[in-house]
Amino acid sequence: MDAFTQLEAMTAPLDRANVDTDQIIPKQYLKSIKRIGFGDYLFDAWRFLDQGTMGMTPNERQINHEFVLNLPQYQGAGILLTRDNFGCGSSREHAVWALKEFGFRAVIAPSFADIFFGNCFKNGVLPIVLEAKIVEELIAKSNGDFTLRIDLESQTVTDGERVYDFEIDSALKQKMLNGMDDIAMTLEEVELIETFEAKHKTSQPWLFRG
Amino acid sequence: MIMAQTLYDKIWQAHDVGQRIDGNSLLYIDLQLLHEVTSPQAFEGLQLANRPLWRVDANLATPDHNVPTDGRELGLSGIKDEVALTQVLTLDDNCKKFGVEQFDIQDVRQGIVHVVGPEQGATLPGMTIVCGDSHTSTHGAFAALAQGVGTSEVEHVMATQCLVQNKAKNFAVEVSGTLAAHVTAKDLVLAIIGRLGTAGATGHTIEYRGQAIRDLSMEGRMTLCNMSIEAGARAGLVAVDDTTIDYVKGRPFAPKAEVWDQAVAYWRTLVSDDEAVFDSVLHIDAAGIAPQVSWGTSPEMVCGIDGSVPDPAAMVDPIQAESAGHALKYMDLQPGQKITDIKVDRVFIGSCTNARIEDLRAAAAAIQGGRKADSVKEALVVPGSGLVKAQAEKEGLADIFIQAGFLWRAAGCSMCLGMNPDQLGDGEHCASTSNRNFEGRQGYGGRTHLVSPAMAAAAAVAGHFVDVREIN
Numbered sequence: 119m120d121a122f123t124q125l126e127a128m129t130a131p132l133d134r135a136n137v138d139t140d141q142i143i144p145k146q147y148l149k150s151i152k153r154i155g156f157g158d159y160l161f162d163a164w165r166f167l168d169q170g171t172m173g174m175t176p177n178e179r180q181i182n183h184e185f186v187l188n189l190p191q192y193q194g195a196g197i198l199l200t201r202d203n204f205g206c207g208s209s210r211e212h213a214v215w216a217l218k219e220f221g222f223r224a225v226i227a228p229s230f231a232d233i234f235f236g237n238c239f240k241n242g243v244l245p246i247v248l249e250a251k252i253v254e255e256l257i258a259k260s261n262g263d264f265t266l267r268i269d270l271e272s273q274t275v276t277d278g279e280r281v282y283d284f285e286i287d288s289a290l291k292q293k294m295l296n297g298m299d300d301i302a303m304t305l306e307e308v309e310l311i312e313t314f315e316a317k318h319k320t321s322q323p324w325l326f327r328g
Numbered sequence: 329m330i331m332a333q334t335l336y337d338k339i340w341q342a343h344d345v346g347q348r349i350d351g352n353s354l355l356y357i358d359l360q361l362l363h364e365v366t367s368p369q370a371f372e373g374l375q376l377a378n379r380p381l382w383r384v385d386a387n388l389a390t391p392d393h394n395v396p397t398d399g400r401e402l403g404l405s406g407i408k409d410e411v412a413l414t415q416v417l418t419l420d421d422n423c424k425k426f427g428v429e430q431f432d433i434q435d436v437r438q439g440i441v442h443v444v445g446p447e448q449g450a451t452l453p454g455m456t457i458v459c460g461d462s463h464t465s466t467h468g469a470f471a472a473l474a475q476g477v478g479t480s481e482v483e484h485v486m487a488t489q490c491l492v493q494n495k496a497k498n499f500a501v502e503v504s505g506t507l508a509a510h511v512t513a514k515d516l517v518l519a520i521i522g523r524l525g526t527a528g529a530t531g532h533t534i535e536y537r538g539q540a541i542r543d544l545s546m547e548g549r550m551t552l553c554n555m556s557i558e559a560g561a562r563a564g565l566v567a568v569d570d571t572t573i574d575y576v577k578g579r580p581f582a583p584k585a586e587v588w589d590q591a592v593a594y595w596r597t598l599v600s601d602d603e604a605v606f607d608s609v610l611h612i613d614a615a616g617i618a619p620q621v622s623w624g625t626s627p628e629m630v631c632g633i634d635g636s637v638p639d640p641a642a643m644v645d646p647i648q649a650e651s652a653g654h655a656l657k658y659m660d661l662q663p664g665q666k667i668t669d670i671k672v673d674r675v676f677i678g679s680c681t682n683a684r685i686e687d688l689r690a691a692a693a694a695i696q697g698g699r700k701a702d703s704v705k706e707a708l709v710v711p712g713s714g715l716v717k718a719q720a721e722k723e724g725l726a727d728i729f730i731q732a733g734f735l736w737r738a739a740g741c742s743m744c745l746g747m748n749p750d751q752l753g754d755g756e757h758c759a760s761t762s763n764r765n766f767e768g769r770q771g772y773g774g775r776t777h778l779v780s781p782a783m784a785a786a787a788a789v790a791g792h793f794v795d796v797r798e799i800n
Contacts (some may be wrong), residue, residue, distance in 0.1 A: 132357065134650075134651070134654070135647050135650075135651055136626050136651065137647075138626075138764075138766045140745075140764070140766040140767070140768065140769050141766065141767060141768075144565060144768055144772075145745050145746055145747045145769075146746075146747070148365050148393075148747060149365070149409070149411040149414075149747065150373070150411070151368035151369065151413050151414060151415055151418050152369065153369050153479075163767060163768050163772065169754075169772040169773075172411060196617065201647060202527060202647070203526060203527035203530070206526055206527065206560065207462065207557075207766060208461075208462050208745075208764075209366070209460060209461060209462040209476040209477060209478055210366065211366070211369075211477070211478035211479040211480060212479075214478075215485060224658055226443070229530065230526060230531065231527070231560060232530055232560070232562050233462060233476055233477065233478060233530060233557075233562065235480075236478065236479035236481070237476075240478060240480035240481070241480070247733050256657070262601055269699065282415075282592055287349045287351045287494070288351065289350040290350075292350055293350065298758060300480070300484055300489045300492060301377070301379070301483065301488060303348060303349070304354060304484065304487075304488040305487070305488060305493060306348070306349060307345075307346070307348055307349075307354065310345055310346050310354070311345055311354065311356070311488065311489060311490060314345040314346070314356055314382075315356065316488070318342075318343075318356060320371060321342075321594075322342075322454070322591070322594065323590075324452065324582075324583035324587050324588075324590070324591045325358045325452070325455065325585060326361075327385040327581070328383070328385030
């Protein structure tokens with residue numbers, strides 16, 4: 119997994135609450151058997167006016183010029199600022215793959231849906247929780263020339279004027295800072311798992327078919 | 329003194345492997361359900377790292393999300409979409425390569441994973457279950473801790489049989505009283521989501537408790553737990569009782585003989601202790617719930633059939649008002665419009681929420697000898713599994729649907745998410761027994777109204793929403 123330490127990037131506001139993963143990456147693109155190739159379809163029904171299908175490139179699409187991520191001042195944004203409960207709905211990790219491939223390495227919101235939040239940490243995308251009123255201030259400032267600097271080690275977001283602290287689970291923080299492979303880390307505990315499994319098999323033998 | 333525990337605490341404790349070096353807990357997983365859409369990247373990751381499946385017998389697969397619901401007799405050659413076909417073939421290949429049991433497209437046991445698991449007795453009380461699908465919460469009806477996971481977590485469970493997770497909080501939804509006639513588990517769960525909001529239970533595991541829950545069948549409890557995720561909870565639970573045990577008994581994967589007795593003795597302990605403390609509680613009176621219809625683009629945007637579309641201008645919270653405004657524009661509805669005045673273009677009866685035999689019985693009964701209204705372009709009935717389909721045909725339900733002008737199809741997720749050819753057209757309103765009314769969920773530009781099976785069938789006949797309590 120890619121590590122995440124610091125990020126200084128232009129910030130784009132998506133001023134909506136409850137953005138679901140069906141909006142982040144619509145169903146027709148989930149037929150891929152790969153982890154790549156989703157960035158072109160991020161927020162597909164909002165970025166484009168026509169109905170897209172897998173394999174289409176953005177230059178054959180009808181652009182929705184009113185959608186925030188299509189406005190000239192937000193091109194190249196690397197941080198997404200949004201409202202409560204971002205990433206709700208479907209568990210599709212494709213949503214995080216699409217955000218990352220499009221260029222977002224961090225999402226700032228007052229709250230996130232659980233599964234999406236977890237999926238971010240598997241892919242080196244940092245979800246940052248800030249108070250709703252701070253997000254409100256930042257959205258008001260993000261006029262296209264608004265850069266935020268995120269420092270994971272010190273758990274801060276800076277806009278040049280103010281510094282905002284954020285909370286993060288210490289284990290998740292270390293995993294992100296070091297870009298650690300989750301499976302490899304768990305496999306360090308093989309003995310622990312095997313011991314548990316043997317005990318579990320004795321107490322609930324019906325759970326083991328093999 | 330032993331601390332009083334909730335049902336969730338008990339299942340968690342029975343699967344708590346211990347802490348990893350980084351302080352995260354490892355939770356042992358008893359069953360992983362696999363389907364074609366979220367597993368290929370996980371199998372690929374496993375192979376690239378040259379890792380084996382930790383426990384082959386803890387996995388069960390079936391294709392469901394993108395399989396067509398017609399032309400099933402053609403098998404794989406009935407899948408005209410080449411990209412979808414590749415996904416289904418990839419699942420076939422991976423299951424063969426890793427030795428995973430699969431109910432493939434031509435197997436009568438094939439169906440929606442969350443219908444198939446319980447039907448086969450693969451879902452058992454007290455289990456921990458994962459699947460790369462957020463509606464895995466369905467299996468919580470059996471007092472199993474069942475959670476939807478992303479593809480990286482699918483791969484993690486394949487490789488380690490564990491999930492890296494910290495414990496959630498406990499949320500009690502206490503439902504007193506009795507549901508009125510023709511008001512179902514679907515109406516109850518929509519009413520609960522309407523009260524809690526789409527993020528109301530984030531970070532929690534919900535336990536549904538109270539007389540109204542005890543009175544529900546297993547099918548009803550599955551419908552209820554299925555939509556826990558729509559209130560933000562990764563898992564929902566219902567405690568074990570006779571209804572649970574009677575349902576599981578004799579199913580193909582369920583334990584037999586003396587192991588059955590041993591299992592039942594343990595399963596009986598899967599209830600919250602009387603003194604257990606919940607972090608949050610919601611009380612709701614079942615008797616006051618009308619059949620529900622969603623009017624917006626989030627499952628929390630719901631009201632009774634006797635209600636009207638709300639006015640965003642009257643909402644106090646500006647963010648809520650803005651969301652409602654967006655939703656009404658997308659849905660092409662007016663503030664104050666009566667729900668019964670909303671016309672329906674298509675009807676979908678199916679999905680992991682409402683495609684079990686009891687759902688099909690309720691839908692067939694609501695037709696009452698009527699026919700699909702001419703103004704309704706299509707009324708699609710998609711059973712949750714090949715076995716549900718066979719049962720419905722045996723009971724004569726399929727004939728009722730067909731005679732009423734409904735389409736009778738083969739099992740799959742179908743128009744719930746429109747990954748297969750069953751989709752809503754741009755701007756069409758759909759009475760749907762599925763679980764999500766998000767923008768474009770059922771098809772580009774489609775407008776979904778979430779309802780119970782009886783409400784969907786009645787709307788198909790009337791051409792608009794009607795109160796099933798009045799037609800019966």
